[in-house]
Every structure is written in C-alpha cells, then in structure tokens.
Amino acid sequence: MNTVFFLVFGLIVVVCAINVVVQRHPISSAISLIGVMGSLAIIYLQLGAEFMAAAQIIVYTGAVMVLFIFVIMLLNAGSEEGGKGPLTVRLLGVPLLLVFLGLLSYLIQRLFSDTGPVRFGDFKGGSPADVGRALFSTYLLPFEITSVLILIAILGAIVLARKELD
Amino acid sequence: MPAAVPLSWYLVLSAVLFSLGVAGFFFRRNIITMFMSIELMLNAVNLSFVAFSFQLKQVSGNIFAFFVMVVAAAEAAVGLAIILTVFKNRATLNVDRIDSMKY
Incomplete structure (x- = not known):
C-alpha cells in the first residue's frame, strides 16, 4: 500500500516536472508545476507532515502559482522563441546533468x-499543534524575523511594480 | 513488491526533482520558466527536509521546510515584480535579449 502510494505520486511528480521543463509555453509549464506541488503535498502527508501538506497547497498551489499565472496573463507571454543556447550547453548539458x-x-x-x-x-509530530508549539517556543526569533522579511518583500514588490507618476 | 519503500527513494525523488529544476534553469530562455525552475528546486529541497524530519522523528525539519516555503513566497512576489518592470522597459521575456550588464 505504501509502495503503491509512493510510486503513483512519485511518478506524477516526475512526469509533471519533466513537463515543466520541456513545454515551450509558460502557461503549460505553470499548470504542470501545480501538478508537481499538489502531488508533493500528498507525499508530505505520507511522511507525517500534515501541516506542511496543508501549507504546500495553500501557499504554493494557492498563492504563488496564481501569482505566476496572473503575471503570465498580464504580460501576454507567448511561446518561447527558438533561440538555441551555446553549442557547449547543447552538447554537454544533458550528459553532465545525468552524471550529476x-x-x-x-x-x-x-x-x-x-x-x-x-x-x-x-x-x-508534524501536526499543526506540534509545529505551532515549536514555532512559538524554540523558533520564535526566526519566525518573527520571517514576518519582517515578508513585510519588506511586500513593500519591495509594490515599489517595483507600481506605475511611475510623472 | 515490498510493503514500504526505504527513505532513500524519497531522497532520490528529491534529487531527480532538483536535477530537473537545474535543467530547466540552464536550458530555458524564458525568464518566467526559469523562475518556475527555481521554485521546482526549492520544492525538491523541501521534500528532503520533510523526509529527514520523518527519519529522525523530529519536527525541526518541518519547521525549516516551512521557512523555506515562506522565503520562496516572498521571493516569488519580488521576482515577479522585477519581471514586470523588465518587461515594461525591454518588451521581451527572453533572457538573451536582456544583456545590458554583459557588455
């Protein structure tokens, strides 16, 4: 049962990840990436990380990927042009990656x-109660620093993406 | 077929995901697809963290993966804002055309 579970969702993850890399249109890559992240959430659930599975669905497939698709649609991004990389990358890239x-x-x-x-x-130990207890006792300082980081990121994104006022 | 797979299979799955992310980052020329490859690599690392958390029976791995996720979300927001600005100025998403710092 555990093996079948792992093999099925591991296969979905790998196939979707390959699809992310080989698709030429960014929106196809984005949809495949949602498949990767959703299946990863189920694998997290199998590893006992309940809170992480929920956060993966909410944060990644819910927020980050919606942002990606928003930007793709806003920029009206079409298929990638057929520009080929340097010769060395084309020849050595895949073999070196397989060696790695x-x-x-x-x-x-x-x-x-x-x-x-x-x-x-x-x-x-990965239930929301356990994660919350660790987050607000042992890891309180990193947690608070992350909240400041997010605030900075929000301000940075607004400043970067706003319309210039003349 | 064995009843349960060893932990190393999860780590190998994470390695495969990471390699695919590296491949996407090197071979694609669209800046948005390259950005998605980075997200793929971060997810692969998260899977490693959660797998080790399971193996060591400690919640710390989950916490660390949570922090990685938070930083990835912040990075996505800022990165996509930068992509918007670049597109506004250069009207292209091809990284080969965004080369004014190269020469």
Missing part, C-alpha cells in the same frame, strides 16, 4: 542504505 544525478543517487544509496522503511503513521 547518478552521482547524487549513488551517494544517497551509500549514505542512507540502512534507513528503515517509510510507513504511514510512524511519525506523528
């Missing part, structure tokens, strides 16, 4: 070969 991925997977298998199986329900 292979090396990374090999290291992961070597370092974490003795980890136990992931069963749903083994870890219950």
Whole structure:
C-alpha cells in the first residue's frame, strides 16, 4: 500500500516536472508545476507532515502559482522563441546533468542504505499543534524575523511594480 | 513488491526533482520558466527536509521546510515584480535579449 502510494505520486511528480521543463509555453509549464506541488503535498502527508501538506497547497498551489499565472496573463507571454543556447550547453548539458544525478543517487544509496522503511503513521509530530508549539517556543526569533522579511518583500514588490507618476 | 519503500527513494525523488529544476534553469530562455525552475528546486529541497524530519522523528525539519516555503513566497512576489518592470522597459521575456550588464 505504501509502495503503491509512493510510486503513483512519485511518478506524477516526475512526469509533471519533466513537463515543466520541456513545454515551450509558460502557461503549460505553470499548470504542470501545480501538478508537481499538489502531488508533493500528498507525499508530505505520507511522511507525517500534515501541516506542511496543508501549507504546500495553500501557499504554493494557492498563492504563488496564481501569482505566476496572473503575471503570465498580464504580460501576454507567448511561446518561447527558438533561440538555441551555446553549442557547449547543447552538447554537454544533458550528459553532465545525468552524471550529476547518478552521482547524487549513488551517494544517497551509500549514505542512507540502512534507513528503515517509510510507513504511514510512524511519525506523528508534524501536526499543526506540534509545529505551532515549536514555532512559538524554540523558533520564535526566526519566525518573527520571517514576518519582517515578508513585510519588506511586500513593500519591495509594490515599489517595483507600481506605475511611475510623472 | 515490498510493503514500504526505504527513505532513500524519497531522497532520490528529491534529487531527480532538483536535477530537473537545474535543467530547466540552464536550458530555458524564458525568464518566467526559469523562475518556475527555481521554485521546482526549492520544492525538491523541501521534500528532503520533510523526509529527514520523518527519519529522525523530529519536527525541526518541518519547521525549516516551512521557512523555506515562506522565503520562496516572498521571493516569488519580488521576482515577479522585477519581471514586470523588465518587461515594461525591454518588451521581451527572453533572457538573451536582456544583456545590458554583459557588455
């Protein structure tokens, strides 16, 4: 059951992520990215991170991707022009990336070969109550600093995107 | 088929997602698609954090992933505002045409 769950949603994540990279129109990439983030939320749920799953849906698929699609529609962005990158990137890019991925997977298998199986329900510390307790006790200062960061980001976005008054 | 998969499969899935994000960042020329590739990489890292949080039975990984998510949202807001300004000034989204700092 756990295996089927992981394989189904892992496959959806990978297929949607490939689609993000290969689609030429930004709106297709954005829709595929929503698929990636939604399926990742379900994988988080399997890993016991209930609050993270909810936040992933609300923040990423709900807010960030809507912002992306707003901007794509506002700029009326069409398909990408057929400009090809430099020759070295075209020739060496994909092989080097596969080498990087292979090396990374090999290291992961070597370092974490003795980890136990992931069963749903083994870890219950990711509920909103536990996350909230940690957030407002141990991690209070980082939490408050992040709120200031968001305020700065809001002001920055407004200043950057406003119409110039002559 | 085994009843449950080991943790390393989740980490490999995260590595695959990260590599796809890197590929999108290097191969695409549309600034919005490159930005979405960055979001893909951040999501891959978040998956690693949550997987380790599960393995170590600690909530800290979830908290850290939460902070990454918050910073990613702030970054998306500012980045998209910058994209809007660039488009207003140059009327293009192709990164090869936005090269006035290159020469």
